[in-house]
Amino acid sequence: MRENGPKRQVTGTLVKVLVHRRDDRGMSLEPFASRCVRAGEIHELVTTxxxxxxxxxxxxxxxxxxxxxxxxxxxxxxxxxxxxxxELVGTVLGFDACHFPNHYNILIHSTRTITGAEAALRPEQEVRFSGRW
Known part of the structure; x- marks a missing residue:
């Protein structure tokens, strides 16, 4: 059964750069394949x-x-x-809600774990989430 059709792009702005990585984080993947996000919410971007x-x-x-x-x-x-x-960072793997309702950890599948410093990120850069239908 096909569930998903076209959707608009979700956009945001980077407000804080993080510079660390972990090999023992223990995040737990939520059972949901999608999450609605509201304007003004702040969420954490995490590569894996x-x-x-x-x-x-x-x-x-x-x-x-x-x-x-x-x-x-x-x-x-x-x-x-x-x-x-x-720059393409990767694709959304899913969500970890250990800090919710403060924020979601949006888990991004990538070929390697990268930090904000390694990606030379800076505040005010545009962030885009785009479907591929």
Missing amino acids: THDDTAPGAVIDHVGFLGFAEIDRAGVIDRGDEVRIGS
């Missing part, structure tokens, strides 16, 4: 090489990119491409 999308999968190997404020509300789906500035 993990690729298992099973609910509850443990995510240990992570690189922290930073926090982004959502400028344009919408739906972020597993598989969405994530770009910061003009």
